[in-house]
Amino acid sequence: MAKVQRPPPEEAVDSIIDLVEALLFPLSLHARAGYKVRGVRPAKQVRMLGHIGMTEQVCRWFNTELRLGHNPVTVSELSLDHDLAKAINRDEPRIPDIPTSRIAAFIRRFVDNGLSYDDRRQEHRGVVAVLRPYFTETPEIWAATSASLELYFLRPRLRLGARGLIAWFVHNIGQVLDVHLALWYARKGYMDITQGNVRTFTERLERRIRDETAKLYWSRVKQRYLPEISQVYPTKRVALAQ
Secondary structure, three states, X not given: OOOOOOOOHXXXXXXXXXXXXXXXXXXXXXXXXXXXXXXXXXXXXXXXXXXXXXXXXXXXXXXXHOOOOOOHHHHHHHHHHOOHHHHOOOOHHHOOOOOHHHHHHHHHHHHHHOOOHHHHHHHHHHHHHHHHHHHOOOHHHHHHHHHHHHHHHXXXXXXXXXXXXXXXXXXXXXHHHHHHHHHHHHHHOOOOOOHHHHHHHHOOHHHHOOOHHHHHHXXXXXXXXXXXXXXXXXXXXXXXXX
């Protein structure tokens, strides 16, 4: 039997990007069918797919298509658990009460500084504090959830070996996915192409991600959306360096 020829990694990633844009991103725009009829209001807030679901799906696609060999159960656990706290404590309370005009600069400072281990440990403690009370009657579920939260936020790669590497993979793919979606919104006209909207996502992303698959994913997204990214950087060379 002839050996099946596999496409180069860049072409495989481009194909996954096509799938993401055709099948996942449109679901982030649509309300679940029938919710308005059933009296769920406002229906526009009931989306068919959000960040958590997209992160899991995209990680699964990369793991399968590129034959990364990551444990699919661990990939799903980390993808599904990492943002649970936002159901109770959304992003907004994590941003200090500052004038709207300063929010972009505030976000950019976080982007420039990156997330140190101490930052991640503080974030992890906050998530555990928010979620723990809701699992008092389900200690076994809490034990599993707590373990994946610790792995996702702290990512002790040396001590946990393959599981730590998967945590980096999920975390980094999620970071690129957020930027990819923002650029897709910009191209579709759902979001203005401004420094506050685009640059705060893309700034130094190449340096902030460590996983090689995520780096390849970002390099292909960056090429595809170079016209949008270039509008908020002085030259294409600087835009490509992000």
